[in-house]
Amino acid sequence: METNALSRRNFLRVSGIAGSALCLGFYFPANAKKGELITVNTADLSGFEFNAWIRIDANGKVTLTDHRAEMGQGSFQSVPQIIAEELEVDLKDINVVFAQGDPVKYGSQITGGSSTIRGSYKKLLKLSATAREMLITAAANKWNVPASECYAGSGYVIHKPSGKKLHYGELVADASKLTPPKEVKLKDASAYKLIRKPLQRMDTPMKTNGEAIFGLDKKLPGMVYAVVERSPRLRGKVKSFDGSAALKVPGVKQVFKIQMMVFNTTRDGVVVIANSTWAAMQGRKALHVEWDESGFEHVNTADIYKAHEDLLKTKEGLSFKKQGDPDGILNKADKKIDVIYQTPYQAHAAMEPLNCIAHYQPDKIEIWGPIQAPDWVQGDITSKFKMPKGKVIVNMTFLGGGFGRKAFLDYTHEAVAISKEIGAPVQVVWTREDDIKQGPYRAGISYRGQGSVENGEISALKFKMAGQNIDHWNGPSRDKANNSTAEGFLKPYYDSIKNLSFADVPYEMPLPNMWWRSVYASTNGFAYESFMNEMAVLAGKDQLDFRRQYLKDERCQALISKMEEVSGWKSRKKNEGFGVAITECFETTVGQVVKVSRNAAGKVKIDKVWAVMDCGWYVNPDIITAQIEGSVVMALGAATIHEITFKDGLVEQHNFYDYLMPRMSDMPLVEVHIMENPADAGGVGEPGLPPFAPALTDAIYDLTGNRIRKLPFNMNAI
Template sequence: MGPMHRPNNEVTLKYSKIMSESNIVSNVSRRGFLKLAGIGGTAFYLGVFNSAGASANIVNPELDGLNSVEMNAWIIIEQSGKVTLIDHRAEMGQGSFHSVPQIIAEELEVDLKDINVVFAQGSKKYGGQITGGSSTIRGSYKNLLKLSATAREMLIAAAAGIWSVPAGECFAQSGHVIHKPSGKSLHYGELAQKASKLPAPLEVKLKKRSDYKLIGKGIRRIDTARKTNGTAVFGIDKRIPGMVFAAVERNPRLRGKLVSYDDSETLKIAGVKKVFKIKMKVHNTLREGVAVIADNTWAALQGKKALKIVWDDSGFEHLDSAEISKRQLDLLDKEQGLIFKKVGDPDKIIQAAAKKLDVTYQTPYQSHYAMEPLNCIAHHQGNKIEIWGPLQAPDWMQEFISASFGIPLDAVIVNMTFLGGGFGRKAFTDFVHEAVVISREIRGPVQVVWTREDDASQGPFRPGISYRGEGVIEDGEMTVVKFRMAGQNIDHWMSENRGKANGSTTEGFLAPYFESVKNISFSDIPFETPIPVLWWRSVYASTNGFAYESFMDEMAHAAGKDPLDFRRKYLKEERLQKLIDKMEEVSGWKARGKNEGFGVAITECFDSTVGQIVKVSRKAEGGVKVDKVWAVMDCGWYVNPDIIEAQIEGSIIMALGAAAFHEMTFTDGMADQQNFYSYNMPRIYDMPQMQVHVMENDADAGGVGEPALPPFAPALTNAIFDLTGKRIRKLPFNLEEV
């Protein structure tokens, strides 16, 4: 169970009070918790367990007990009729605080306004809490549908028992059970106690999609009001009694050591209480720094600026971006790398070919730049640790902190708040570990706030990667595709295993190509630097997509084929054919003019495929303008098209920035870009028109938050080639200089 942000009734106030008590036993069962909360026997609560994506097992704790079972999700129906959903995933703008209730409301037959959503605490027992990989809906929607339908059927059974009528004569609607022949009705709150005494049915009938009243509809988000009126509690807003504030001056090079520091000026600043050395875990490395503790954030930040520090940065390379690029290209020229996937014998065909395509592509390092900088509250209490903050993976935090500090897992309590953006960065453990280290030192609760400069320039970053693509066209047919990539492997920062190819080498590349191209090869050339790297929205697909779909465009032109027709020929799977049909239809692809630049790209990640067509034109004053983007997503089963449209538009904007506006560069081993003044973001006047289309089919749900990012950059550069004849193979580039 998780604490409420804004309790709005007696029961949820009890939740908050109980969960905030420092002396509550850490291993209390959920059954015990519900009794402590004062709702046992007066409310109906139902849970679903098993790991995300597995078939649901519904448990009625009143009958089945909870001592050995932990739930993926909870529905609680109080006597007031209010429905509370305990959600084990984070909300960072992607819409889970609305889309999950929208699923519940559909099968439970309640109004969305009557559903209250609460964050769960961190626990591996939920079957995975990471809000990443666009997994919230695709990993749990089947279980949520079954859980909601089960609760509805039990409430109907309870009403039928009260009226002594067949359950088949009753139906649920707007939080009530109605007896059809007589018109009698009871609201769910009146049925809660009786329903709680019934066994959960093993099987329930779910609605057909054609019968949905809420799912599939663009319903206004229920979390918008609190996020616009200031009542939503983000990590940076959170306060707890007795809390102090901290800012940390960290070594700008990850592996540097602290030699000495002078805090004499810092300690003169009003509000500063203490200064000391700390070490935080970043993957398998310790980053050293100096923490400043103060009565408020401003004093801590001013104290941080006043520190005089001597660092020892010897013993490791201080690389510049130019050197990183050169080394990657040298590796692509000399090394074959570790084979990830291979079909046929591409090398034999390439060696014998009279004509082949042999090109390189490069993508830069990027920072996450979430609008809410990193922050975390921690309270180390000796035999117990409690954490509050904007966390994408609370269960990962719990495990990591437990192992790092030798505290039993159940004694590490991790509380989620809303996140002001994440993009993968807030699923990492370093900023949480640092807060706990500081709390242990001061023996009290502390909030650590990173400055924008810290957040932007200290990483970990999306890795910059170089690619070499080789291909052969024979008699108009694509007979060979061979790719090698040289870039940092995120997995290598997390383990000592260096003998395997990057597991994401083909991420973003469409699987049907492996069936339709006779000779194909992907390999990874290991490449290391001291610069820390991490996941970034759509992970490796964000870089792979640019290389692989740019290459497909070049192959199409080498074959003398229309780029969209060329892809259609090799992507024979039915869903992809329909997606291409839709792309062609909505964009007017066949009717495009001679002086218009149109580019196409299609990528896949997290079980969703997105095709994009970009239109560009020349500007009178020089350069190129991005006029319009048509995006077609096949994500299978989906909840809310408005949320999908928002996620696709956000992905396109982020992709535009990474393609043509910003990058992280390094000089002497340190990041050059420190804030928005040097990490230039697209402005509103840079935005193209965007038209989004969602495919309709009965396939399982795919991800939504990330898959629309990878195809934009190649579609854009392919459009620029169509307009100007110039191939862009290195990102970022300047639209004004094309």
Template sequence: MSTLSRRNFIKLSSLTGAALTLGFYSHGKETTIVKADTAESLGIDLNAWISIDTSGKVTITNHRAEMGQGSFQSVPQIIAEELEVDLNAVNIVFAQGNNAKYGSQITGGSSTIRGSYKKLLNLSATAREMLIEAAANKWKVPHSECYAENGHVIHKPSGKKFHYGELVQEASKLTPPKHVKLKLPEEYKIIRKPVPRQDTPLKTNGKAIFGMDKRLPGMLYAVVERNPRFQGKVKSFDDTETKKVPGVKHVIPVKTSVFATFREGVAVVADSLWAAMQGRKVLKVEWDDTGFEHLDTEQLYTRMNESLTKPGLSIRTQGNAKGVFEKSDNKLEAVYETPYESHSCMEPVNCTAHYHDDMVEIWGPIQGPDWVQDFLSPLLNLPKEKIVVNMTFLGGGFGRKAFMDYPHEAAIISKEVKAPVQVVWTREDDTTQGPFRPGMVYGCKGSLSKDGNITSYALHTAGQNMDHQWLNANKEAYNNSGSEGFLETYFRSIPNYDFSDSPLDVPIPVMWWRSVYASTNAFAMESFMDELALKAGKDPLAFRRQHLHDERYHALADKLEEVSGWKNRKKNEGYGIAITECFSTIVGEVVKVSKKSDGKIKIDKVWAVMDCGWYVNPDIIRQQVEGSIVMGLGAAITHATHFKDGKAVEQNFNTYKQPRIIDTPEIEVHIMDNEEKAGGVGEPSLPPFAPALTNAIFDLTGKRVRKLPFSLDTV
């Protein structure tokens, strides 16, 4: 899977004789489809393009990262559907970083499909219609007598047909139509079908190129001994023994930009990764850790809990939640805690850089190539066009590889040693250095009417605000993700609500983690919703139904009730429910638990219903739902990052333990079919799992879990 620029592809395709190359560009709120040669002559950069050569081969750019979430499959499915070609005839290449050309390239927020599917459908349908028009002109017949199928244009009355490759030269001379008719979902042949992923063979036969697979002539390898405390500095180092290790070439101090400060360390550069790692083992570094706090986990949570007693920054409010709560005789309060977490991607952080001739070229598992360009330009004093960022496959990202620190580190080391360098983080580096998912504390208050409706709802969040870490950040700004995860319909059905937050300012780096703040918010939101249902004397699902004022939510609740057998629950079985919303997708989950013969809790099954609106591949959706639930399971019962004296305690998977296959319950996934706009898929199934699990445990045992992680063996 190579990286290819639009300009170079046009040059290459011209060597084959001719090609039909179309792309779209955005101007204001409008999107226009043009031919590549037209764009070239007008100086327009295309956001994305497809090209069909004389052999009929279709090539498209994937301007987003493939980190296992399936964009490498979903994007070609969209193109193949409206273009009427076999999916195997579509070749996909990674685009280089260039937001002027492709728009936002950040792979995050479950945005890849929902941000571009309509444009991709129109782009491929436009190419199809131009090919049909070219065939009709050659046959001198009406356009309406022709149709496209399996890479051919066919004349209905005569049965004559042309292969797409035979039409590209004539089609490339036509003007793209401004309006094309798209298929209805019931007409789809490829979209919404469980088509096998194209990247699976590559990832099983070793042909897929991940970040650590990149090789360049003369490339060196580097590992970095970084200060274990985020804001600490290098006071001095002794590399005497390090330089005795065969293969070690350089030992240099490095300062990598992270938020508003620099992470300091010492890089060991060698002709092999093994030599670099052995050299680091005998490196002696003295750290300067003065001037900032060295906090323990207990101190962090004490501060968060204390801040709940003070007014917070207002996030979203309606009515008079405080006044209604204080006057109510039927009210409830609860506090919930969620832990700090490491991303722990299967592929640890790594990056390859080659700084030469006043430019730098970068290869790696990168979620935001355009962000890397923007970030490095002022730091390296280079124009963005001199920073070439090439994406590889990612062995998991979860938000960590949308950050820009590790490409910066690779670039400055390459510049210093005057050679291409691959920087590899060990698993210990990856686990201890962060940035982490922030630990959070939530104060919840709610009141009820006599008939069991919520009259007031307040959620006070305490924890680190990721946005407050940047240079010149406005620390009076509220956390705009503080209500993430809450159903939008609740904002219409609850008359008085108040969401606020109290930011914690401490020297621990935090950032996006799969589903971002929804991953922590939802535990409090949906656990408290269950507690309110109990207070109201209502069935948990029925209580939620009272506050669902939109048919779309009711349809999901109906499906969840049906597939889980909610109404047929038996004694000695615990059932818990949670319904959350983020990235324009609604997910409901039911968890069933029971007791083993030794009295310990076991998770029997999870039912998940996802309403992501318009979707592409049901198998990929199921994969993402299952992966999200397993990741949510880990964050609920098996792992957390703790701090002692300002340093992360957990070093590797022996202490930051992951769920194993034996821990994973049966997961049954259902997808709602409707005409809603496309929502996210990769993240929204994680938030509801933890509250559904703890609600199930309460249903079985009467014990309320308000702090994560917890042990199933001791609950």
């Protein structure tokens, strides 16, 4: 680092902060992934904007700046648990605040890909241990004793021989003047007192007593409210509109046309501004809008899947991965299968609908809301409104669910555009109908699986997928296979199956598609693991034994043994159906066993789900259990209850009355087991979803002999 001259301003700032607090953070040179640990003194002397990840004040209170969103996944608990462990403070003494969007300060801030813990835990452990060692050194210097005679606990530094102790608050001024040690010793997992413990979440009380601020709770002085009547078709344009009746609604102030960016195209809408959300909604009902829908393909759901099937049967597609000669083996094979699987379009349907507050001013833009990617929003608004990045301030609130939708940039762009038009702060609220009918959606995808068996072993596998590619909406080349063609398929299979190929058959459709929880693994997992179950039957093998034969690495073998043990796989009874699936995404492998039976009315019911997760290093087993249970709920809905369908190019669903959600009575018992091993941390929030559907349909096949290859299906019709 080059040290700049100490200006009067920086001197005052350094002396003011350093004299009252110990502040530690990371500097990310050129937005590098690996940050350099620094104090506020170093940051100011070097001219860096400081990111105070940890701040300990003169009262010993620890403030943690969380650079990622909290949308129910538990970062407001897991991250403090990491900090408290190595810092040796009580959890109750940690206050968590959201960081503003700034990739220069914080690196990547996207809450997606199950990356919050796996992407930050090593930095956080080191940061906390560094602060602890600096406080110990400060105390040892005060006492004029060796630091080796001192230790930290519950926010104090204690001198072992004498029993003397000093509170962290008494030490921060001296500690802040020290140079952080380059290397610190971290605890062994066997010494953890907080990490790996099922501690209750600290954000639960505030989320149940109304203290937590979600997007819709935030208010600004002089703020008005807006709803938007948007084109029901992505490329539909406003031909004309009449807002006279809307302006007669009490509270309605303005009506005007707006455009929002959706990827690299635009969507038209008519905005109603009012003094309350209710008034704006009533004003929208009184609008009359005529849309120009010329040139739009009026597609139906059945047409989409028919096109998929035709492509899978007639096109080889773009090769993603190929080893050996699967085509040659399949052409000569006597014992083989050739089947198609299909998965539906899905809405995100987060419990909190989209909303965003924006205040456009000539010299700055400020945003508040439930945002999964504040750094992306900052960059997007900077580009689109030609405002210097430092003048675009993105503030996160709590999110009531996101699942990828709130990492998208359309709703924040729209809010800023409306605020600029009216010259005032505005809160734009999407209704549930807006959210479900506008998208973007998880794309519906079809798969063709071809496989052969010789002497009871796989001789060849060939997979092709046809469906919309998320990457194509952002404009890259169409001549490359979908980067996620094989997502969800376990890597050890590549070592044991000699003849194997994956291909992507491009399919274009003007329907906005986007990430959805576990992204392509949620659809790939159903196809690939269902096919492996069919291959096991073709080979005459038990499904778990079959996988053990091909997943030969140590972690997979241990996971399979655990699945077999906890589910009682080897002692299955008559009139019970058992199914299995194992998938991998975001560096975590999850195996699930599903048990089904028939109820007194003869209907198939799900009795129990056993989920075994290998995520390597982890923080809180209760949060993991909650995430897997939530994943099973979401997977159950997508497999058996809801889907987005299209008629004449329009979405047919509106709200929860026709985009149904699983009920409590639908939910089976879920038993979660976490594998213990020294591997690096993997993701937790998403990997529990993909194995459920293939395990469920395998269980149904085991019970009924009915092989399900198309989702969703009706449990009551089996």
